[in-house]
Each structure stands twice: as structure tokens, then as C-alpha cells.
């Protein structure tokens with residue numbers, strides 16, 4: 312009984328943490344930009360389903376289940392690729 316409740320809590324918290332994130336990126340101009348941003352976001356090991364859109368000037372990702380990626384970490388990863396960021400939008 313207690314174990315069931317424990318497992319259910321873990322399941323629910325993972326569900327809650329698998330947030331979708333959109334990050335506005337400033338200064339992308341080509342496919343190389345997209346590649347380097349994707350690479351740095353992948354390196355955080357906290358981002359899943361990463362897709363960077365040159366057209367929309369945004370990086371889309373989902374948090375890896377059970378892991379939380381902060382705005383600071385997102386901005387740092389994209390900065391490492393050489394780009395600034397604007398708005399960060401999170402959706403559950």
C-alpha cells in the first residue's frame with residue numbers, strides 16, 4: 312500500500328517535471344548556428360527532443376524526465392554556443 316503510493320508519487324512528479332520549453336535565441340543565421348545550439352543543449356543531459364528553428368528563432372525542447380533545467384542553465388548552454396537569449400516559455 313505504502314509502496315504503491317510511493318510509486319504513484321514518483322510517477323506524478325515525473326509527469327509534472329516533463330515540461331516543454333521554448334527559448335528565444337538572438338542572432339542565429341544559418342544551419343551551423345542550429346547545429347551548435349543543438350549540441351550544447353544536448354550536452355546539458357537535461358534536454359530531450361531538442362529542435363532548433365532558424366525560421367522562428369527558437370529552441371524547443373522537453374526536460375528529461377526527473378530532471379529540471381533552469382533558465383540560467385538554458386541561457387548558459389546557448390551562450391556557450393555563442394548566442395544570446397530572450398524570452399523563455401515553459402509549458403507543462
Ligand SMILES: [Cu+2]
Pocket residue numbers: 339340341342343344345
Ligand atoms: Cu550560423
